[in-house]
Amino acid sequence: MFFIAFFGVQDKEKYIGTYNNIVCPSCEKLARYEIHKVYRYFHIFFIPIFRWNVRYVVKTSCCSCLYELDPFVGKEFEKNPATQIKKENLRRINNYSPFKHCLNCSADVPAEFSYCPYCGGKLQP
Ligand SMILES: [Zn+2]
Ligand SMILES: [Zn+2]
8 A cells, every 4th residue: 555645744842831849749859840732733735734632741840751731721721820730630651752653664653543654554553
């Protein structure tokens, strides 16, 4: 099978703000959270068509641990930076790159794909 790569999926990351005076859940140092909004969009001929998978990712300033923030709290924080972020709103994640790497053609492909849309090769799970 062969596909022509006139469409694609891209991820965007936007810095929203910092949240000060927290005790890091990982290393227990006094630190701050850096909040990023991450979303994915689908484009055809590089024109963004739709956006989905909006997530809020929090990074600690001390040890760069990553957490996924409850999207409801993330949305609130975006509107009002005084919003409280509690430990219970965070979920530990290892990285927020939703991409797999195609060994065949070196393309970055969304993690939920089983086959590479560029070369049709099967992707490692
Ligand atoms: Zn830490
Ligand atoms: Zn490929």
